[in-house]
Amino acid sequence: MSADLLQLDVDTLFEQHGVSEIDAVQKKIQTVVENKREELRTMVGERYRDLLKAADTIAAMQTSAGTLIEQVHCVQSNCRSLNEQQLLGFQTTPTAAEVQLQQRTANKQLSNYYSTMVQIKLLSSLPELIWTHIDREQFYAATELFIFSRHISTGLQLDAKNALMQRLPVALKQWEILRPFHVTIKQSVLAVLEREQLSAEMAVDCMLSLLLLDKCDLGQVLQTFLQLRATAYVNCLQSQSSDADKDKPRRVKERILASLHILNGTIELLDTCLLANGLLFVRLAECIAPTSPPSISRMDSSERQLAYLLPDIIAGYKPQFETPKLAPQQLSDALRQWMSQIDRLAAKQLQQIFALVGNMQTIQDIKLAAGATASRSYAELEQQLKLPQAQLDFYRIKYMPLINARVREIIRSSWSAALQQTYEQVVKLVENSTPPAPLQIWREQSDDLPLSLAAALSDQPKRLANRTKGYETATIALCGHFDAQLAAIVQELNVLLQEQTTRAEDKLALIKFLRETAQQQMTEYLRQLKALRLQERHALLQALRNTLALIELCPHLKLCFCQPSSWRQWAGNLTAGGVEQWQRLCAQFEEELLQLWLHIVDDILARHNCAEKLPHPITHDVVLRDFALWQTQTLEQRDEEHDQNVQSTIRIPSQPRLSLQTYLHGLIQALNDAVPQTLPPKVLHAFNQQLLTQLLAHYEQLAAAEGTRCSQNIALQLYFDLKFLESVFGVTREERSLYEQFHALQRSLRDCIDPFDFELFAEHITVQVSRSTTRLHGELGVLTPSQDNTQAASGSALSHEADPNVLCLSSTGSTSLWFPLLPIVMPQAAAATAAVQAERKSLASAPDKGTTTPTRKPLGRKSDASASASTNSSINNNKSKSSAATFFGMSQEWFR
Template sequence: MSTNLLNLNVDVLFEQHSVPEIDVVHKKIQTVVENKREELRTMVGERYRDLLKAADTIAAMQTSAGTLIEQVRFIHANCRSLNEQQLLGFKTTTPTEVSVLERKANKQLTNYYSTMVQIKLLTSLPELIWTHIDHEQFYAATELFIFSRHISTGLQLDAKNALMQQLPVARKQWEILRPFHATIKQAVLLVLEREELSAEMAVDCMQSLLLLDKCDLGQVLQMFLQLRAAAFLNCLQQQKSPVVEGDRKRRVKERILASLHILSGTMELLDKCLLADGLLFRRIADCLEPTAPPSIQRMDSSERQLAHLLPDIIASYRPKFETPQLPETKLRDALEKWLKQIDEMAATQLQQLFALVSNMQTIQDIKTAAQDKHKHNCAHLEQQLKLPYSLDFYARKYVPLINARVREIICSSWTTARQQAYERVCQLVAEASPPQPLDIWREQSRDLPLSLAAALNDQQTSKHLANRTKGYDAPIIKLCANFDAQLAAIVQELNLLLDEQTSRAEDKLALIGFLRETAQQQLTELIGQLKALELSNSQALLCALRSSLALVELCPHLKLCFCQQSSWRQWTGNLTSAGIEHWQRMCALLEEETMQLWLRVIDRVLATHSCADKLPQNITHDVVLRDFPLWQTHTLDQRDEEEQESVVQSTVRIPSQPRFSLQNYLFQLIHELTAAVPQTLPPKVQHAFNQKLLKDLLTHYQALADSEGTKASQNIALQLYFDLKFLQRVFAVTRESRTLYEEFQSLQRKLRDYIDPFDFELFAEHITTHVSRSTARLHGELGVLTPAPPQGSQTAASTTALAHESDPNVLCLSSSGSTSLWFPLLPIVMPQGGSDATNSERKLLTMESEKASTTPTRKAAARKADANKSKSGATSFFGMSQEWFR
């Protein structure tokens, strides 16, 4: 194997050698690496030791050289003194010439030392200026720069001097110092563009600009305001600022508060620095004082010791300022121009920044922090400049944007809730399936409350049986729960702002009004969207109307958007009734639109089962045999007035129940209506359904009354008359329904004209009794259609509210109390009390029982009494004798 480890080829190595050989090579390479490392450590250590030794030697040489130079200077001075003493007797010049030569020599020597010291200052100034720039002492750096320019100018004016021609370093040193003009100005501009700027730093920067550019105070003011506007814009645009470490992206709240701090801080700086007797004017006055120190005092102590070698024009140099003048009109104009620029930025950038705020908690934090930090009062500045407007940026710019953003959040949250609710309703409509009636009335374990607290709970969602009776199934309840949760979030977020003590009562009242207006607008749009749905079947219609009604009944926070909470009423005051009025108006609108959907449902039921198709149009003998029920026969016993012992018996047949076709038609309607709407119908919907049904039936019976068969047959007319009396009684058509009642009366009078008046006089009381008994018997079976019987002053027309009962349950479905009766119980024979129908039924049952158990004498007496009553009524009405009845 080759021992040259540097030329090893790894691929060839693994192809030509075995694993043990490769392992040996690996160990050799590790050994060589360790040896090289040790050599490197040794070499570095030796070199470092040599460097330390060389440094010590250089330091010793520097000390020795300094000592040697001092000794040489001392020897030189001694030699010059000895030389003058030895040559004193050999001088040929006069004392005057000697003094002139000495002055000339001293002048040259002074000029030489002065030039050297100035060059020394020029070489020391760059480092000193950089030090002041790093320490952000810009006026000191500017003063030193002006001082260096003053020195360089003096040296350049003396450029023709032989000494200056031999020292080109002065000219080169000025080339080094010249760029400090731009460097200092750039640093000053960057500092003035900071978010955080103190009054002392601002005055230092403005004083530096005044000295550096020799400009007037108006130009410095404009530059200052432009830089503060740039700082405001950079804060809004999230640009990297030189005072912000790193590229960390700040939160929106921090940027908004920082921008407000910039604007308020700018006004505070103007108030402290640039008004009469401001900090800037005091600083400039101090610099103009005769006792102000010269610029040489800013040099190091070693340079200050050489100040006596400098000419007075340099040693006593101080920066000169023109007395600054800033008229109030000029300050006002510059401020107005700057405010317009800030308004333009706020209209675009600040508004876009507020658009990023997504919740009320952030807005509340912004308002709280702004109130804590925004404590500077601009009243002094406004009064001094006689401004017609306020400089309170928080009230001028931020409060309107905050209120606008709050409204946008409320509107956006409401729009999202409304859109999600609409999409969910569309999904439920698309998934609508035929209902299962048995599932609604089947008892479930969660129907009864598990505790007293649950029973006393006012939440509608906990009333499972009540919701099932209204058709609110689990998907609809979940839809309402999600919708109500979104509205609860809106109300909760609004509570955060209303509970804040810093907001004005007018703003809080405006927010409450905006919430009500937004809720009204969004709910109206939701109703319009649901109304515009193309619903093809009854199940889809029912799903849509139940969902819309459930949103009102199962979403308590929806009502809170209109009718404020008790904690809000301290702000609304007397406007609470207005909110209740808006809520009632929206409920009426929703009721009207849902009523239209109900009408479409019942119209489809009536169109599917029309009485024109289900009932016979012409009454023939076959129809009579098939359709008319068995009439009851009543035997009337009456005694002859002339022959008291003779008894006259007469037999009458009276209808006992409506036609079979009518009963079958009503039962088919009930079955169809139960299949379409297995839940209970609202009273108003039931009333509308009955009105349409009765109008169709009246049209049908009107056609039958006009037919020739009815006119020719008294029995047919009597049965139709009985049907109309039954419909009028079972559907509770009273005088309050004037039009319908008059139609029934008119049609009954028309049918009564076809009946013999003497027979009708005998039949009238029995027909009324049979109608009452038939109504009492069929009222429970027709409970879906028939309204509740009137109790006291309550009538059927007074229970036409579209909304369901407040707490429907099984008890109220069969209750005989003050609640509406959906399915009243069958009449029970009672010894006392009860309704008219029950009393009639009780009388008939008593008569039949007495008829079966009494003796013939009592039976005859009863028949005689009935006959006498009938005859007496007929004879008294027509003025005929009783012989006519024999």
């Protein structure tokens, strides 16, 4: 309850509760406060009572102690007076023994005097000697001499009440000079243990010095040693200059390799010095051995000659060591703790150092040098200390992950920087783009075509092919710069992949990471491009061309997905996956760019709507202006009753309505003004789909009009238009929706025509539609792709898979972006020409006989009618062979 009252919010209390509730809470708080006060009074009273009792006890003890001291002094004085009274009657003259004793005492005092003088001389010589050993980094010798000086000083200080020592205060002052050597030696030892380069002999010497100086056990020395090696590791990573050359700046590679050398060197020192029968235990055994020389042997010869004057306790002094013990479990625990500390330091310091590495060549140098230094195995040490296998392989555990992470970061940052620069250039080109002048891209230049086969086969840009696709000089330069940056990334990665020390799984991971990075970056580029929300037509075209150019004119972009042949020995199963991912990326680009294309298509169709351009409804005036001259066909029929031939004439449409042709030509002109290059097949297919949808909607309105229902000629012309559109745009059964709409509308118009007449006109309408399609196909070539492209429109690409080539201008393959140069090579045109030639040959071979077709006859009569179409010109079957065909060895059929 009290805890709830302490956590009570006053503002909330006054907001959520009434006055009576607040009064109740206040009373509860006052009750709790009073209870706490009572508890405090009780607790203070009890403690105060205990304190008074303790004070009284201390006072009583003080009184008892004083009384006891007085009694002891009284006993001493009584004993002294009693001793003097008892010896008064026994005092005599000195005897010979007493004289000898006095003489011996005098000799002893003289020997003590000389010994004291020699000890003082040793103390005065030791500072310089200790400094000499410290400068030579002989720390155990310096420590032994310091311990020896402390031993001498301790002996002299025990005789401080001696009259001689009272007359020689220099001994005490000399110790004051020697005392700071404890700190000086220890600091020097710790500084040496923090060095990057540390030999086993020097490490053992320093550890022996610590054992002797601080009288600590070997476990503490081990902890100190490992802590100092960790400090050396941190200093190595943070230092800007090496120990050997303070003035020369230290490179990042050198710092990384030096830090790895410290880690490996520490393990080697533990293996060499601290394991069973290690160097440290050998040196300890030599120091403890009875045959080891005393400490005075380290003095100069002049001091050693006076050793006979010293007491044995000083002349024979040797440093004493407790038997050092270091259990394997103790060493294992200390090593694990040290490795955990190294992990924490590496997570901070080492990762920051690796972040400064800027290229793959430096990483390769690091790997080569580190691989050479990390070749030693510590399997025996790991087995003795019961450590996991390869736990002491710092290069593999700590450095390889950071190296791989840095390689990935270099790849990612290089990719990101390259794509960001490219995106900024694309945005700049889009912002500076202006509506293109008519035909400005189609102007020929002298360097469009290669001057030699070597130039054609080289990697130089195909100028004419690029111009046909709308790739301007700025776009080609943009792609060249982007491809050069990607080439640098691929080349740097190739440096690591060719390096022999890199494991196969690491190479495979790098190849996979490059592919994933390329996928992410290109997806991000598309996202940024869509975020621009471009609306102007020329800006959309500029963005489309630049984006398509990245796919077509940057071969190293594809290499990021489809690995080079030199990488496939490591890529393995990734090769097929890379090809599939590249295809998915191309499909993704096509889909996104198709949406941008559709903005242009929608804009063009919105500005040139067929509902506004084509007349509606069809009146007599429209018929006179819009319907072209119909073709007159002469039919021959035989009357069986009168046994004679009867001739009749029919009139059928010969071409689409003039308004429809004008609309299509106007649409082509608007399309050429908006997009100087022909639309890609996929975009053209979408454009035609929308165009035909609008035309079908318009013709549905015309078919439903009263004038069309009442006039057979209007219905026949509209039927002809639909057949023409279906033929010229290549509407097939694969396009089920459009195909059914066309035929449904044709059936609706056919219902407005007399069935007997339609059966008579059907064959001739088909021939005229074929002729009209052949004649107008070339003029409508911008809108009507080849048959192959029409069939593959839904699956064709917006860009070439292979390198762009000038021959694509005359290609009719499914990968071509352009309609053929000559309409005569179109499959539909060839088929129509073959049909007309076959018809003319049949008429020429049998001028008097024709195929019978039903015609109007009186009710109840049966007759056979033979109809033949009148021809206006004859066909010349003798064709001269082309000189070009003769030169290239081609048949005449290639030019048909």
